Amino acid sequence: MRNKLLILCTILLCISCAKKSSMETRHYQSRGVEQAAALWTEQDGTQEEFDAFVEEHLCKTDSERVALYKSLSRILENCYQSADMLTVELLRPTQLTNASEPLEPDWIMSGYSPLAHFSDDMFSNKLAFVTIINFPHYTLEEKNTLGKKWTRQEWGMARLGDVFTTRVPAEVNASIAQAFANAENYIAGYNIYMGSLRTEDGRQLWPNDKVLLSHWNLRDELKALYADTAQGQVKQEMIYQVMQRIVRQQIPKEAINSGDYTWQPYSNTLQDKDGNTRSSEAEPYTRYERIMDCAHALMTEDPYCPTAPTAIIRNFDQGVEITADELDSLFRALVGSEQVKTVASVIRQRLGRDLRPYDIWYDGFKARASLNEDALTEQTRQLYPDADAFAADMPRLLERMGFTASDAKDIASHIVVEPARGSGHAWPCLGRQESARLRTRIADTGMDYKGYNIAVHEFGHTVEEVLDMYYIDHYMLSGVPNTAYTEASAFLWQQRDLQLLPQAAESGERLAVSGDEVLDQFWSMYEIMGVSLVDMAMWRWIYEHPKASAKELCEATISIAQQVWNTYYEPVLGEHDCVLLAIYSHMVNSPMYLPNYPLGHIVQYQLEEHLAQFTTPRAFADEYARIYRLGRLTPKEWMVQAVGQTPSITPILNAVDRVTSSRPSQD
Ligand SMILES: [Zn+2]
Secondary structure, three states: HHHHHHHHHHHHHHHHHHHHHHHHHHHHHHHHHHHHHOOOOHHOOOOHHHHHHHHHHHHOOHHHHHHHHHHHHHHHHHHHHHHHHHHHHHHHHHHOOOOOOOHHHHHHOOOOOOOOHHHHHHHHOHHHHHHHHHOOOOHHHHHHHHHHHHOOHHHHHHHHOOOOOOOOOOOHHHHHHHHHHHHHHHOOOOOEEEHHOOOOOOOOOOOOOOOOOOOOOHHHHHHHHHHHHHOOHHHHHHHHHHHHHHHOOOOHHHHOOOOOOOOOOOOOOEEEOOOOOEEEEOOOOOHHHHHHHHHHHHOOOHOOOOOOOHHHHHHHHHHHHOHHHHHHHHHHHHOHHHHHHHHHHHHHHOOOOOOHHHHOOOOOOOOOOOOHHHHHHHHHHOOOOHHHHHHHHHHHHHHHHOOHHHHOOOOOOOOEEEEOOOOOOEEEOOOOOOEEEEEEEEEOOOOHHHHHHHHHHHHHHHHHHHHHHHHOOHHHHHHOHHHHHHHHHHHHHHOOOHHHOOOOOOOOOOOOHHHHHHHHHHHHHHHHHHHHHHHHHHHHHHHOOOOOOOHHHHHHHHHHHHHHHHHHHHHHHHOOOOOHOOOOOOHHHHHOOOHHHHHHHHHHHHHHHOOOOOOOOHHHHHHHHHOOOOOOHHHHHHHHHHHHOOOOOHHHHHHHHHHHHHHHOOO
16 A cells, blocks of 8 residues: 555656656556557456556656666567577578588478567566556557657657567467468469470470479569570560469469470460370469468458558558558659650660560660679689688778778678578678678689679678667667668669779779669669559458458459559550569568568669768768668658658659660660
């Protein structure tokens, strides 16, 4: 009783003596309690026990709350970092070539996640509830509006409110993982035997052993065919035909992952080895069934996520932190821009023919086509015989970009370079006791030019990771708003790879992006934004029709793809009701992930345009570092504080204008 009174007195005292902040404090408190109550279950205790818990753990003063914030930040940094360091060690044999050969236990442990039960544990020891009642969750809209006035610490506190927002039971997570694994396996086994394809007059265009995975390999083959002046277009038309059969779910099931029969995609007929036409059935609506299974699995999660009750909100508002509607209008503005028509006419001139729908994959702006790659490889192999040589050169790369010698040395000291078994990648640090990891694939003969180009991209990731971990004021703000923002840093470095070579002349000028590179990126944004629009619209449709059959989803997806095509692509590439935009396999195995790709370039061009004002390398590097020390604000607020504007496509359109207006007309 005495204690209770004391608490009550403290609250009253706090309210009366600190009028200005007390309203805000009370507002925080009731909101957090409300959110905690929504996640509190019978297993956690009775209503009375909840009330008692709140009374005991709700901070009574601002200074108590600040102390709690610091304590929770320290706990989370240690948990995340230690778990990550364990993962890195366990994965060493399976991921790196400078470790022992992986044995069976290493493969078993490669699937182990030390944090898999972290959230459950924090709810059962009630640390999650201590966090929620004192640091409530704010919606994206609230962060974007209230956040304009928040101090860095208030932002950090808001990020703490994002940590424990859901309480999804293990069996629900398991069923989601299963649905995604099924979709992944379906896509991984979806090969087209190109040697079995026949033209209508019976010609075979590809060798017997050519097998391509849909859609990535089909698309890459289509891109490579621009260089084949003899048969390129005939083959491209054939791939286009195959893709339409896949989307429309008309492909014979015998034509998937098998070369037992020959297939004429135009008439859609099969022949056996003796040349006899064979009746066939289309694959059932498996493609759409897999998507529907993933949707149903994700929907079972909805009731456990009171602050984000649909998979769409979880993906966009909470994941990307830009709403699906905002992305939708950003993308429509670009795909509907005049610049698309201008670049299309450049492509038409280069190809010397009218454009076809598959020219969304036009690959002729090869900025590096004129490079002598062999000569470059000779240079990079000599420079970087192994990973250690690249590591030793990192301070010079940073200095060349404009960093001071001491900053360059310090940033590089937090990055380790490791030889990867698979493709190159960056592995971020999750705390200030571990290094960011740059993984690169180097042959015994040294790093070839392609490997160098990728290594510089990954270096751009790791520099960003060090800046917003080691040089940041609040651990809860470490990182970037979303994947697009780290990709932007990686692109920024990657596109300067040639100028970073020691042989490149030191002009003292800021390093810049080439014109062909701009057009190449713009055209790929035009393509992938269309695909993203289809993906997002399909998910909206699924939530409006949760009980739809796979066949109904197929019909809806086709109709969505046609609408987007007819509005933004038919005027440029022709062909009414084309379904090509629904071919991406990501739509099946990584739902709603596609928008991240074009977003990376949007961010990159906003940064490029802003950084262009900083004409010396030193000023450029200082500004780049200031921006990447902003940390995990929302994408909108980050961009406002970085360049003074919200996310916008204007900079990329401006860049395209500059390139196309300076180009001599080829008419
Ligand atoms: Zn990257």
